[in-house]
Amino acid sequence: MKTSQCNPLTPQHGPGGGQRYVTPGPRVSRVVVERGIMFILIACSTVAVFTTVGIVVSLLLEAIRFFKSVPVSDFLFGLVWSPQTAIRPDQIGSSGSFGAVPLLAGTFLISAIAMSIATPVGLFSAIFLAEYATPRIRAIVKPALEILAGIPTVVYGFFAALVVAPLLRNTGEAVGFDISSESALAAGLVMGVMIIPFVSSLSDDVITAVPQNLREGSYGLGATKSETIRNIILPAALPGIVGSLLLGTSRAIGETMIVVMAAGLSARLTANPFESVTTITVQIVTLLTGDQEFDSPKTLSAFALGLLLFLVTLILNVIALQVVKKYRVKYD
Template sequence: MQIMALLLVLALLTVIGFQLGRSRATASVGGRTVELHSVPSYHGFYVALWAGLPALLLFALWTASEGWMVMQMVLAGLPGRLTHVDGQALSLLRADILNLAHGVNTGRVPDPAVAAAAEQYVRLRSLGDWSLLVIGSCLAMGGLLFARGRITPDLRARNRVERTVNVALVVCSLVAILTTIGIVLSLLFEAMRFFAAVSPIDFLFGTHWSPQMAMRADQVGSSGSFGAIPLFAGTLLITAIAMAVAVPVGLMSAIFMSEYANPTLRTWLKPILEVLAGIPTVVYGFFAALTMAPFVRGLGQAVGLDVSSESALAAGIVMGVMIIPFVSSLSDDVINAVPQSLRDGSYGLGATKSETIRLVVLPAALPGIVAAVMLAVSRAIGETMIVTMAAGLTANLTANPLEAVTTVTTQIATLLVGDQEFDSPKTLSAFGLGLVLFLVTLTLNMVALRVVQKYREKYD
């Protein structure tokens, strides 16, 4: 509640600051705005930034550190018998305090000291939120008054506002870069823990996937089996089926929309195709499981084939329909970007429309088409719900599209469902799979970039 109140106060003060700054700048020159170094709106933005930015920085800093600081204060007040323990027990203690503070029923009677610590945690968080509201509001008001007092005709408001915006853009770029680095490092560190327990050779070249750890040493496969070849094979099989559907349909649709359809038809057809990309994947999963899989099975039985109730073919066809817009929309934009002068030159040499498309337009648009296909491949490799619902969870090493298979992403989702211990090879294998999947998609993107750079045409 206090956080929302602070945000509303900041929004109100920034709007007021913008109006006050603009009116103050206009009044400082008697309405002759040509005498100002910057237009009045820049003075308004200058005051608005001073009113909102310092308080927002305080809000971000407090939000990032409040929980840790309050927890440290609470732990400092607990008796030594609870805090002088190992790291795992201390983590459980923190979890118990947080659960009690948020009203989560742990199913057991809590220690009175822990219950008191949870109440103390709630009080300190509430006090911190109220303090943030008061300090943030005062800071915003002080910034507004300070910036308004600095407005003069010679104030370089535009330079300062644009410098602040440039810094904000750089920070946003750094956030994206650091997020990517964090994802890679988290995958790498956890995958290294997995490969410390399981040989990378067995993982990359093994043909049996059974990560279930046995309860007794005399059970078969008591150490688990982590050969990922069946997962890679299933991923490639379903991706190949999906691309066999998406690439021809998507590319032909793009050619029709850009070269044959009249503007009115293209205006209607392209958004209809792009709607396919907005349908949730779980809906495609329902369609694959309830409609496409029985249809494929019935069709196979009609011609004397043994088709599994969950098959790679059903999942691949539906996945191909889902990624058609990735190919059609991007290819249509690339084909339309080919200069009309190339088409006119081909027609002038006597080529027909189909010959012009095959011999002139498509080669000129090839880099963009390859990029669209690679994007669709990456999307197909990363799909989970359709495979889970239509292809099953069985790690079969097969090239038969009529059998049940599974993919890398499906196994990652399966391994990380529920309460997991992140110190067993079974759970850590998900990070090994994720690292391999990341390297595969990175390689695909590098190949696409290389193709674009090598075959890109430059037009005057």
């Protein structure tokens, strides 16, 4: 059997187990395909980057317009938030107060309450599912936890306003505490329940992905299961766990509906979880709802709040990355 020297034949196994001869395609076509795929990947990455840059630039430009009317120091360090400004110059109360400290305090208070619930419950449930649960129990418990992530936030808000808040108020009255009908505690507790599946699901995947030889080596040295989890598995899975906690924190900071329905709209500078507070996202929605003029400080303050929220989230990301990087060096 003679073959052409220009198109060498390559033997390959056919469907029936025998061999068939095929002629390799030109190398130029493969190079074109690879370049086309590379172009598509670069284009997708560029869209993501340009979208982020566009959001930041739009917030920054409108925030600069706001800071021409309100000093930056008054916005960042002011202790009173009352953006109601008069339409006419002769109207009473023509100058509003734009201190963002009460909004930051309310945001951090509710987020801290939510993460104090979501972190231990989510992390411990992930450890149980990954290390202790049988396949049958895991097949039941894991989908049940993930169902919580699919519930709309407005449903959580109804639950917080109609069930949790009255329960807390009645319990407080029984033990002698004065708990408001709209409190940071009610919003934080329900928000923590909402964040549990985010922390649990991501942490479970990260813990399961830890190489099995690390576990076997620990057991071979005489360590118990709990010692292996504490000293080997959790340090190895720390970057993913920190990522899940950061995602949960960002979710708590950006939540709006639960806060509106359970914590109210009062911008108070307080650390008491029994009182009504508000957050940055709630005020952004309030300022941009309805027919608004985009040349007044009241409306432009929403963009300044958005920029402030972006910077807070960015700082949290940087801190989390530094913590993970430091621990990785120690672990390696």
